[in-house]
Amino acid sequence: MVEDTMFSGESKNIEYKVSLPDKSEKYMKTIVAFANTQGGKLIVGVDDKTHQIVGVENDVLFQLMDGIANAVSDSCVPQIIPDIEPQTVDGKTVIVVSVEAGKNRPYYLKSKGKDNGTYIRVAGTSRQAFPEKIKELEMEGARISWDELTCVGYPVSEEATEKLCQDIEKFRKKAGMSEHSVKKEQLINWKILKQSEGQLLATNAYALLTSDYFSFSKTQCAVFKGTDRAMFLDKREFTGPIYTQIEEAVDFVLRNIRLGATIDGLVRKEKYELPPEAIREMIINAHCHRNLLDESCIQVAVYDDRLEVTSPGGLYNGLTYEEVMNGHSKIRNKGIANIFSQMGLVEAWGSGIKRILNAAEEYGLPKPRFQEFDNMFRVELFRVNPITDQANQATNQANQDLERLDQVEDENVLSEKEIEILNLVRMQPSITQKEMANALDWNLASVKYYITKLKEKNYLKRQGSSQKGKWVILTKRD
Known part of the structure; x- marks a missing residue:
């Protein structure tokens, strides 16, 4: 089973190299990114495009393994100690370099320094970390809670x-x-x-x-017509102490979903279409585990077919999606988590996801969906809407898979490389083209080419000068 996962394709935790690049920096970025994120395996001897097992010649096998060990030791700060071993697959030998999620973050390339040499894994690629991410990695390494x-x-x-x-x-x-x-x-x-x-x-x-001292400490709530963000029906923004934001956001959702009634013997019982305990848990978790170094706010969105709660920040300190789903928890905000526990808002660490799943199952709802990105975590609780037919549901599913914080990508119009540019711009509007090239590991000409294409399609424009201006993603196109 483990072998099937290792050779079924590249992912956030798996990267292939058909052979070792001449310059070790090209794969040291991956080693650093694994250590800064959730760990992973670099496999040498597999074609990254076809997934074909090419293998490594036995007469250079141990020489290559020693070279990898020396390159990691010489290039990475703080020290990373990977597990490097040969493995036979389909009669061919590959080299598997296993890197654990590091505890002394941030890890970076010595030659580039911390500011320019810190990398993280985003989907199946290694990307240069932005300053706010580096700051969070520093706090993780120092065991400090912001x-x-x-x-x-x-x-x-x-x-x-x-x-x-x-x-x-x-x-x-x-x-x-x-x-x-x-x-x-x-x-x-x-x-x-x-x-x-x-x-x-x-x-x-x-x-x-x-108080509402921090401008990012707010909960944006909205009701949308249909299954996307094209049309608002209602929207509210709650500020102040975060525990009052939670209560107000839960009340907002309950006001905007259906309330029905059942007859139990002679007793009439009212019942919301979505379990209130799951709604409450989704919003509490969003506040408890959000990244407070990210100046985005928590978003609660009610659609015709689902409730969606999005919080800034991906999973914390090497925690994997699988661990979260199995009830494991790492506390990002220790002070807030402690007060929530004292208030009874948090019952048991790591149980929130299970309570959401159990509540949905008891209500006979579809299984909730949990999505983890590098800069956000999203929970979707699905409504039972008899008006929505199967064709619409399939379309919505495809749209949700493409959606980031705002759904500006169009699969039929944009290439994967154009979407990568838009995602970078969304996270850092002031990013330069040179910084894009470094982050994506492209040459500058490629970045300029795809930016020109995005401008031609009216998805992107530049405001201000090339050095002091910023990029603007256009959500309305002629």
């Missing part, structure tokens, strides 16, 4: 502290938890407040739990 850092300049007021303590008590009571008084001493123990030279200092978590 929400526990001091929020410089943010005041600690008696009024805000008292309100937070009272709200924690109210949530505990509502959740049926044991009641006890919450004071600022508990907030200090939970690392929401800090003491320094006789003063109380606010953490980023304290600011998130008591």
Whole structure:
């Protein structure tokens, strides 16, 4: 089974080389990217286009393995120690270089330095990491949680502290938890407040739990007509303490889905078309596990056929999709997670996905879908809509597979390379063409060619100068 996975095609965790490139940097990017993401295997002796097992000649096998080990040792900082071994497949020998998800992040190419030599895996390619991603990797390597850092300049007021303590008590009571008084001493123990030279200092978590201080800390909610984002029916933006955002977002969804009734004996019982506990869990998870270094906000979208919750940031610190689906959890925001636990918003670590799946199954709904990208995580809970026929459902499925934060790609019009350009622009509008070439490992002429094609198709335009301007993705085309 493992062998089938290794040789069934390239992926986020698998890359093929028919032979070793003359310049080790070309495959060292992959080694670094694996260490910075979820680990992976570089397999030498397999054609990356046909997946044909070409093999490595036995008389140079161990020489190549030693060369790989030396190149990794000489090129990568901090030190990466891969497992390098030969393996026989279909009578031919290949070299399998296995790299674990690293704990001393970020890893980078010594020759390029940290700013230009840090790579991550995106789908099946190794891409140069943007500054905000490098910053998160640094915090992962230092075992630091951003929400526990001091929020410089943010005041600690008696009024805000008292309100937070009272709200924690109210949530505990509502959740049926044991009641006890919450004071600022508990907030200090939970690392929401800090003491320094006789003063109380606010953490980023304290600011998130008591105000709308950070502009990115908001929940955008919308109802769309149909199954895409072409037409708004209603939209709201909730700010303030993140636990109030959760309540308001859940209420928004419940107001905008159907409420029916069933008769149990002589008792009439009302029932939403989607399980409220799953809705709540989706929105809580989005806030608890979002990347707070990404200035995007959480999005909650209600379509005719589904509820969709999107949070900034992919999976954290080497956690794999398979591990998440099996109930494993790594805490990105320790302060927020602790307070959510104290409030009864989080019952048991790693159980959120299972509760969503179980709630959908009990309601007789299609299995929810979980999508993980390098810069976001999305959960879709499907509505049962008798109006939607099978043809429409098939079309929607195809559209959803292509969708990123905003659905501007059109499979019938854009090539894969054009979509790669758009994805880079979406993540960093100010990126230069030279930076695109480095990130995609293309030559500059190729980047210019595809940008020209996107401009001709009216998908992309440039605002400002080549050095200080930015790219704009066009969502409406003539």
